[in-house]
Structures are given as structure tokens and as C-alpha cells.
Amino acid sequence: MADKTYKALLVEETEDKKYVRKLTELSVDSLPPGEVLVKVQYSSLNFKDALSASGNKGVTKQYPHTPGIDAAGVVEESSSPDFKAGEEVIVTSYDLGMNTSGGFGQYIRVPADWVVRRPENLTLRESMVYGTAGFTAALSVYRLTGYGVSPESGDVLVTGGTGGVGSIAVSILSKMGYSVTAVNGIVDETDYLKEIGAKSVISIEEATDTGQRPMLKVRWAGVIDTLGGDILSTAIRSTAPGGGITCCGNVTSPELPITVFPFILRGITLMGIDSQNCPMPLRQKVWDKIADEWKIPWLDRITSETPLTEVSDRIDKMLQGKSRGRTIVRLW
Ligand SMILES: NC(=O)c1ccc[n+]([C@@H]2O[C@H](COP(=O)([O-])OP(=O)(O)OC[C@H]3O[C@@H](n4cnc5c(N)ncnc54)[C@H](OP(=O)(O)O)[C@@H]3O)[C@@H](O)[C@H]2O)c1
Numbered sequence: 001m002a003d004k005t006y007k008a009l010l011v012e013e014t015e016d017k018k019y020v021r022k023l024t025e026l027s028v029d030s031l032p033p034g035e036v037l038v039k040v041q042y043s044s045l046n047f048k049d050a051l052s053a054s055g056n057k058g059v060t061k062q063y064p065h066t067p068g069i070d071a072a073g074v075v076e077e078s079s080s081p082d083f084k085a086g087e088e089v090i091v092t093s094y095d096l097g098m099n100t101s102g103g104f105g106q107y108i109r110v111p112a113d114w115v116v117r118r119p120e121n122l123t124l125r126e127s128m129v130y131g132t133a134g135f136t137a138a139l140s141v142y143r144l145t146g147y148g149v150s151p152e153s154g155d156v157l158v159t160g161g162t163g164g165v166g167s168i169a170v171s172i173l174s175k176m177g178y179s180v181t182a183v184n185g186i187v188d189e190t191d192y193l194k195e196i197g198a199k200s201v202i203s204i205e206e207a208t209d210t211g212q213r214p215m216l217k218v219r220w221a222g223v224i225d226t227l228g229g230d231i232l233s234t235a236i237r238s239t240a241p242g243g244g245i246t247c248c249g250n251v252t253s254p255e256l257p258i259t260v261f262p263f264i265l266r267g268i269t270l271m272g273i274d275s276q277n278c279p280m281p282l283r284q285k286v287w288d289k290i291a292d293e294w295k296i297p298w299l300d301r302i303t304s305e306t307p308l309t310e311v312s313d314r315i316d317k318m319l320q321g322k323s324r325g326r327t328i329v330r331l332w
Contacts, residue, residue: 068103133164227252
């Protein structure tokens with residue numbers, strides 16, 4: 001493998017602390033150590049990649065760096081007995097694309113315990129339509145259903161509806177028979193959200209109450225939140241007694257202005273979702289559900305594909321809150 005090179009999107013930090021992205025040729029030898037070398041076929045664009053690509057040190061500490069927290073491809077070399085050359089695999093989460101060279105490069109090298117064998121009913125391309133965002137949506141659904149919120153419990157709210165996590169959460173829940181309301185804000189995408197299964201769509205204004213009332217009129221049996229801040233606070237204060245809320249993101253704010261009253265007077269539960277450190281047995285179980293009973297029939301409707309050469313433009317769109325659904329990145 002000596003002197004073999006590959007194409008990658010590299011983010012560099014300039015002396016005046018600006019972050020520039022360029023497509024470049026790198027050596028496979030420069031990849032970090034790890035048991036499994038993967039020739040990446042597809043990656044996908046997640047909010048975290050947009051942060052990494054724009055110099056967010058909470059995500060990526062050292063530059064130059066190749067982002068891409070998702071990768072799906074073929075094992076090229078393996079020193080692990082668990083994987084052999086030619087096997088199709090998925091790598092998401094852990095440190096991939098954060099401080100380990102990620103899926104916006106044609107090769108990655110990672111520890112074997114980050115690697116998931118591709119589920120039988122999912123192609124590599126489909127696995128990246130889900131990617132970390134889809135896995136997180138599925139993990140949120142898993143927690144909500146496991147907690148006891150069923151289609152009979154009442155309406156479920158999904159915030160950031162057109163986003164990657166939101167679109168897949170809306171799709172899985174509606175496929176399972178839930179009545180889903182989506183919050184949609186930046187660009188009006190009501191038709192799209194209804195096509196992927198939302199029963200109704202509400203605006204950010206309708207989903208936000210910045211008043212001081214500790215509890216609001218009950219509207220939701222359950223909530224999948226991606227935004228944080230006042231919208232999450234409003235959702236919690238509008239959740240029915242015994243209801244459940246998952247929280248995975250902070251697109252609008254990391255703050256949560258709330259009192260304890262919805263928890264102690266309505267007995268609701270707030271469930272944190274951390275896809276990055278999800279234990280491997282649960283990770284495998286959720287991927288199997290994604291590939292099987294939760295597989296979305298209208299995957300194409302939420303997917304757009306871009307070559308590596310155009311991923312930088314897509315990153316800018318995502319940072320402006322203007323991306324829709326899932327963007328997968330074709331590496332070759
Ligand atoms: N905890 C975890 O394991 C985990 C894993 C993956 C992602 N996340 C987090 O989940 C969040 C969503 O990720 P994503 O990949 O779905 O991102 P995304 O594709 O960029 O979607 C975010 C959505 O939020 C809405 N939005 C954007 N800016 C907004 C604003 N200023 N005010 C209100 N709404 C706004 C938009 O939807 P509408 O226009 O429809 O409102 C947008 O499509 C991020 O915070 C990400 O870091 C967490």
C-alpha cells in the first residue's frame with residue numbers, strides 16, 4: 001500500500017484563524033493507525049460535519065483535518081480476525097470525522113470495534129442515507145417506543161422536521177402508524193413533510209412559547225427533539241402526563257429554560273440520545289431494525305447525492321439551515 005494516494009476534502013486553519021476547505025490528494029500512509037483500512041464508497045453530510053468543516057473546536061481540535069462522521073465501503077486490509085478484505089462495512093460515530101480522518105476521504109483507517117458489518121437488507125448507499133442522522137433518529141424512536149409511547153398514545157412531535165434526523169424520524173414513525181406533527185421553520189417544506197408521512201406541520205412560532213408558565217396545554221404524547229432551547233422547553237411543557245421526550249441536538253440552542261414542574265407534576269421523562277457512544281450490541285440491534293421493520297419505503301424522497309467535489313457547497317447550505325433530508329456523498 002506504500003505511496004498509494006486518495007482524494008479527500010481537507011479543512012485547513014489559516015494563521016488568522018479562518019478555515020478553508022480544499023480537495024486534495026493525500027497518502028494512505030498518512031492515515032491514523034487502526035486494524036481496518038476501508039475503501040469508502042459513500043459518506044453522508046451531518047450537522048457535526050458542517051461544524052467540523054467550519055472550525056468548531058468542540059468537534060475538531062486539530063487541523064488540517066478531513067471531516068465525515070459516516071462512511072460505508074469495502075474492507076481493503078484488516079489485521080482483525082473479525083473482518084476480512086472484501087467485506088462491506090459501515091463506520092459511524094466514535095471519533096470518525098471528529099479527530100480521526102473521516103468519510104470525506106476515499107480511504108479511512110479505524111479500530112475494528114468501530115466497524116459494523118453491513119446489514120443484509122441495506123445497500124452501502126442506503127446505509128449512508130441513514131448514516132449518523134438516521135441512526136440517531138432510529139435510536140430516538142427505539143427509546144420512545146421502549147418507554148411506552150405507542151401510536152395509540154396520541155400525537156408525536158418531531159422538531160427540525162426537514163433536517164436529517166427529523167426527516168428520518170418523521171418517516172419511521174409514520175411508517176409505524178404514529179400520528180406525527182413536524183416543526184418546520186427555515187424554508188417552507190410543508191408538502192415535503194406531508195409526503196414523508198407528517199400528518200400536520202407547525203411553524204417555529206407555533207412551537208415556541210417563551211412565557212413563564214411552567215406547564216402548557218397538553219398536545220403531545222411524545223417528542224423527538226433536535227433543536228433544544230425554547231422549542232424543547234415548549235415541547236416538554238406541552239407533553240401529556242407520563243409522556244416521553246428524546247433530546248439529541250442543539251441546532252437552535254444548548255440552553256433549556258425549564259422548571260421541574262412538568263417532571264414532578266406530569267411524570268414525564270426526558271431521554272438523552274447519544275449515538276456516538278451507543279454500545280455495539282444496541283448499535284447492531286438498531287441497524288438491524290433500520291434495515292428491516294423500520295426500513296423507509298420512500299428513501300429516495302429524502303435523499304440527494306453529491307460528489308466529493310461539491311460537498312463544500314452543501315456544507316454552507318446546511319450551516320444556513322437550508323438543507324433538506326439527507327445528503328449522501330459519492331467518493332468515486
Ligand atoms: N446526539 C446525537 O447522537 C446526535 C446525532 C446526530 C445529530 N445530532 C444533532 O441533531 C441536530 C440535528 O442534526 P441534523 O443532522 O438533522 O441537522 P440538519 O440536517 O442540519 O437539520 C437541522 C434542521 O433544524 C432546523 N433548523 C435549522 N436551523 C434552525 C434554526 N435556526 N431555528 C430553527 N430550526 C432550525 C431545520 O429544519 P426545519 O426548517 O424543518 O425546521 C433543519 O433542517 C444537530 O444539533 C446535531 O448535532 C445529535
